[in-house]
Amino acid sequence: MSNSSDAPVPNRRGFLKEAAAGAIGGCCVLVPAAAGIVAWLDPLSRDAGEAGYLRVAQLAALPVDGTPRRVTIVMEKTDAWTRQHAVPIGAVYLRRVGDGVVALHSICPHAGCFVDYQASRKSFFCPCHESTFAEDGSINDPHSPSPRGLDTLDVEVRAGEVWVRFENFRTGSRTKVPVA
């Protein structure tokens, strides 16, 4: 016949160890999972640079006479699982103007084709529907189907480096509306 003294005595230290192990294990699973869900739900959080500016060129690499130079915009993309270096996300034309730099988007505001710079004409040309733009990005042909000139982008020159706040704009609109 057994009595109460034979019953197993609860081990308080063992219980605390198991509870702590469970809590740590839960954190190991939940924290990465939460980070992955945030990145998946908000793709912009994967692309954001420092205040949206990206270093795109050396100032010394741009022609001093103001001739536009096409530059591919690349950035690092990171999500919860991978990190990719130098992923192309677009292109801009950079021009030296005085002591500063002007950045023009390379996408035609009409329907989104890439524009070419034609040095012989000192103008930009869109091969899709033949819009033409002056070197400063303005429409230089009244028959141009583009509803507005080429879009300018914010630029900063920092210690000889050109930084651009790259963004895209809605096409087919008379006004410049950022694409969210």
Ligand code: FES
């Ligand atoms: S997309 Fe450039 S003119 Fe139509």
